[in-house]
Amino acid sequence: GQQLNQSPQSMFIQEGEDVSMNCTSSSIFNTWLWYKQDPGEGPVLLIALYKAGELTSNGRLTAQFGITRKDSFLNISASIPSDVGIYFCAAWGIQGAQKLVFGQGTRLTINP
Amino acid sequence: DADVTQTPRNRITKTGKRIMLECSQTKGHDRMYWYRQDPGLGLQLIYYSFDVKDINKGEISDGYSVSRQAQAKFSLSLESAIPNQTALYFCATSDGWAGELFFGEGSRLTVL
Numbered sequence: 001g002q003q004l005n006q007s008p009q010s011m012f013i014q015e016g017e018d019v020s021m022n023c024t025s026s027s028i029f030n031t032w033l034w035y036k037q038d039p040g041e042g043p044v045l046l047i048a049l050y051k052a053g054e055l056t057s058n059g060r061l062t063a064q065f066g067i068t069r070k071d072s073f074l075n076i077s078a079s080i081p082s083d084v085g086i087y088f089c090a091a092w093g094i095q096g097a098q099k100l101v102f103g104q105g106t107r108l109t110i111n112p
Numbered sequence: 113d114a115d116v117t118q119t120p121r122n123r124i125t126k127t128g129k130r131i132m133l134e135c136s137q138t139k140g141h142d143r144m145y146w147y148r149q150d151p152g153l154g155l156q157l158i159y160y161s162f163d164v165k166d167i168n169k170g171e172i173s174d175g176y177s178v179s180r181q182a183q184a185k186f187s188l189s190l191e192s193a194i195p196n197q198t199a200l201y202f203c204a205t206s207d208g209w210a211g212e213l214f215f216g217e218g219s220r221l222t223v224l
Contacts, residue, residue: 099170102155103154104153
């Protein structure tokens, strides 16, 4: 089935550092989504990408839909304590497009 | 009030007991989903429903059943709970496909 490989699984950084995480797959996807999950909460959408090659920003967050349609990355610039959480990539595929596939998540920890 | 509400938020039960997790939404979306989250595994789809008369199995439906009582209500049942069903469960809704999923705050289930 369709799978997303998200890396890294965890990151430990200093406040103010930039962060980069990515998702790859052997399958082609039509839409990429990036979610953040705070402790005790459900995931919340950060950025949605609908077109191959698309680069989209949301404040300090930037995400890109890979040109091959098989990957996506998320960058966070100048990290702050409230960036702590778990980040998930997710994608809608061509086959079985009715189901959203999730990556395993990247747990971000920030040392002040 | 949350747009997607899950009850209970926390539940501890014993092996063999029947458990129902309930989800209600005020977003007016037709599509509803149940996901399971385990550490390091991301979110796995249990069941999904596109309308009241439509129920579909996801990746990990064994041991679970669902009921779509109304457009706004989608419940997940464990007929005979077992310890490896200990997890965080999320309900989600969407308006059409290839778009954003809106998640509830989660129901943490512990099966002893």
